[in-house]
Amino acid sequence: MNGTMKRIMKRTWMVTFVSLALVSGTVDQSWGILDQLLSPPAEKKPSQSKGQPQPSEQKGLVDGIGGLLGAKEKDIGLIKKGLKAAQALQPIGLEEEIAIGQAVAIEAFARFGGEYKDEALTTYVNLVGRTVAEVSDRPELTYRFAILNSREQNAFAAPGGYIFVTIGLLKTLKNEAELAGVLAHEVAHVTQKHMLKTLQRSAILANVSEFSLSAMNKDPKLFSNVIDAATDMLFEKGLDKEMEFEADTVGIEYTYRAGYHPNGLRDYLATLKAQEGTADSRFFSTHPSTGERLRRATDTAIRYTGASKYPYLTERFRSRMGPA
Amino acid sequence: MNDRRVLLVMLTLGTALTLVPSLLFAQTMYVSRDEVKLTEEKSPTSKIVETLRRGAQVRVIEKSDRHFKVQAPSGKTGWVFKFTLSDQQVGGGSGGNLLSAVTGDTRIAAREAGTGGSIRGLKETSERYATTKRVDQASKDAVQRMEDRVIPREELLKFQREGSVGEFSGETP
Numbered sequence: 001m002n003g004t005m006k007r008i009m010k011r012t013w014m015v016t017f018v019s020l021a022l023v024s025g026t027v028d029q030s031w032g033i034l035d036q037l038l039s040p041p042a043e044k045k046p047s048q049s050k051g052q053p054q055p056s057e058q059k060g061l062v063d064g065i066g067g068l069l070g071a072k073e074k075d076i077g078l079i080k081k082g083l084k085a086a087q088a089l090q091p092i093g094l095e096e097e098i099a100i101g102q103a104v105a106i107e108a109f110a111r112f113g114g115e116y117k118d119e120a121l122t123t124y125v126n127l128v129g130r131t132v133a134e135v136s137d138r139p140e141l142t143y144r145f146a147i148l149n150s151r152e153q154n155a156f157a158a159p160g161g162y163i164f165v166t167i168g169l170l171k172t173l174k175n176e177a178e179l180a181g182v183l184a185h186e187v188a189h190v191t192q193k194h195m196l197k198t199l200q201r202s203a204i205l206a207n208v209s210e211f212s213l214s215a216m217n218k219d220p221k222l223f224s225n226v227i228d229a230a231t232d233m234l235f236e237k238g239l240d241k242e243m244e245f246e247a248d249t250v251g252i253e254y255t256y257r258a259g260y261h262p263n264g265l266r267d268y269l270a271t272l273k274a275q276e277g278t279a280d281s282r283f284f285s286t287h288p289s290t291g292e293r294l295r296r297a298t299d300t301a302i303r304y305t306g307a308s309k310y311p312y313l314t315e316r317f318r319s320r321m322g323p324a
Numbered sequence: 325m326n327d328r329r330v331l332l333v334m335l336t337l338g339t340a341l342t343l344v345p346s347l348l349f350a351q352t353m354y355v356s357r358d359e360v361k362l363t364e365e366k367s368p369t370s371k372i373v374e375t376l377r378r379g380a381q382v383r384v385i386e387k388s389d390r391h392f393k394v395q396a397p398s399g400k401t402g403w404v405f406k407f408t409l410s411d412q413q414v415g416g417g418s419g420g421n422l423l424s425a426v427t428g429d430t431r432i433a434a435r436e437a438g439t440g441g442s443i444r445g446l447k448e449t450s451e452r453y454a455t456t457k458r459v460d461q462a463s464k465d466a467v468q469r470m471e472d473r474v475i476p477r478e479e480l481l482k483f484q485r486e487g488s489v490g491e492f493s494g495e496t497p
Contacts, residue, residue, distance in 0.1 A: 007388040053469065085380050095447075098447065099447045099449045099450050102446055102447055102450035102467055103449070103450045103453045104423070105466075105467045105470065106450065106453070106454050106459050106463045106464055106467050107459065107463075107465035107467075109466040110459045110460060110463040114462055114463065114466065115462070115466040122333070122473075123475070124472075126473065126475055127475065127479070127480060127483045130475055130480055131480070131483070131484055131489055131490045134357060134490070135408075135490070139356050139357045139379065139408075140356070140357065140414070140415075144470040144471065144473065145470075146466065146469075146470050162470065163468075176487070180489075185430070187423065211447060216449050217449055217452075220449075220452055220453070220456065223449055224453060224457070225451060227453060242379065247406075257407040258492070258493070259390075259484075259488065259490055259492070259493025260412040260490055262488055264350075293468070294338055306389075309494070310487070310493065311487065311488060313489075316487060
């Protein structure tokens with residue numbers, strides 16, 4: 001072996017040794033730090049015990065630093081007021097989301113024929129819905145599914161996990177994978193917070209500095225206006241079409257994660273497309289073109305290779321639905 | 325001289341490429357819901373090694389189609405249904421963002437604290453809304469029934485096992 005080769009071998013071993021040392025000794029830690037740096041901010045889940053001081057009583061950093069610098073209480077107050085205005089941009093919290101969801105749910109029952117009273121079928125819809133929801137991106141939320149006694153084909157999701165499907169739509173479906181696909185689309189609206197984001201961008205909340213339960217209790221008119229906007233969006237105008245496309249894509253992913261054939265939603269859209277112009281459904285006015293949705297859903301579902309091993313569960317669906 | 329540099333670069337790249345899989349397997353993930361089974365085999369029906377709680381931090385050791393082999397905080401290893409894991413930290417966080425730390429206002433963090441399951445019954449705000457809008461009692465009762473409906477975990481698992489869906493997907497019923 002000549003000198004040049006020896007030097008090359010020596011350098012190669014050094015590189016290998018340093019790399020191995022990095023991997024075995026420090027990579028776990030540095031990777032963890034990198035993970036944290038690259039990951040989106042974690043959801044905040046602290047508990048607020050009764051014994052703790054209420055937010056208004058708590059002293060923050062501004063109080064402390066302001067006091068140290070000798071600033072007057074009035075000045076500190078002004079600074080805090082400015083910062084609180086900036087906080088108005090914060091997302092709507094979970095309790096407020098559930099309050100909005102409940103009010104929208106009440107309106108859904110009132111406007112779409114009330115509750116379809118079939119305990120066994122409602123339980124079945126909840127079982128399929130829960131199977132999909134627990135593999136979603138907000139599995140900690142409790143999702144509730146109900147059937148509306150309306151012959152028109154429709155399904156929608158209110159914030160907070162209140163999800164509805166009409167008996168008219170259920171009777172159009174052919175198998176459990178299609179039901180899972182439809183419910184997964186609605187679960188996706190909740191996980192992606194589509195309605196909340198739209199409400200926050202709307203004129204109704206443009207000048208609102210605080211949208212908390214206590215603020216809504218003090219100003220019921222504000223809450224009422226928010227629900228009017230939400231129901232108008234959900235039942236009449238529909239969400240932004242890009243949100244609908246996103247709910248299709250995310251919903252297909254949830255269907256696949258739940259172990260159903262990812263073609264479920266696509267197949268229902270194909271049925272809906274065939275009925276366009278004849279079916280009694282507000283789907284056509286509140287959703288983007290069914291043809292475009294079908295094309296995109298087909299493109300999405302086809303990407304799941306090996307999908308053929310996942311079930312449609314046609315027989316179970318038929319037995320739970322009962323005679324047509 | 326140039327040839328030696330090229331050789332050195334190639335060897336370094338080769339070493340790095342060999343090590344990349346090890347780096348990936350050092351991935352840290354978090355359990356996204358409660359009662360996640362850590363099992364001996366890639367099947368929820370195999371022997372349970374441990375039950376993991378929501379927020380538990382695990383180290384991914386091996387990946388397969390729908391299951392990950394992980395090391396639990398206890399040091400035990402086993403397989404979990406991969407869609408019960410999240411790459412984002414969940415639960416147990418210290419809460420609060422920079423702005424809330426500055427103003428001392430923890431309401432935003434606190435509002436995100438609860439889980440949907442812990443909040444039951446119609447909220448005062450929703451109740452008052454329905455009364456003001458004169459929505460019929462039947463609609464309010466229907467929402468209350470949605471709130472009250474409880475699906476026991478055992479019933480859900482039985483349903484999933486029979487249909488080979490959820491964590492039983494890929495299994496023969």
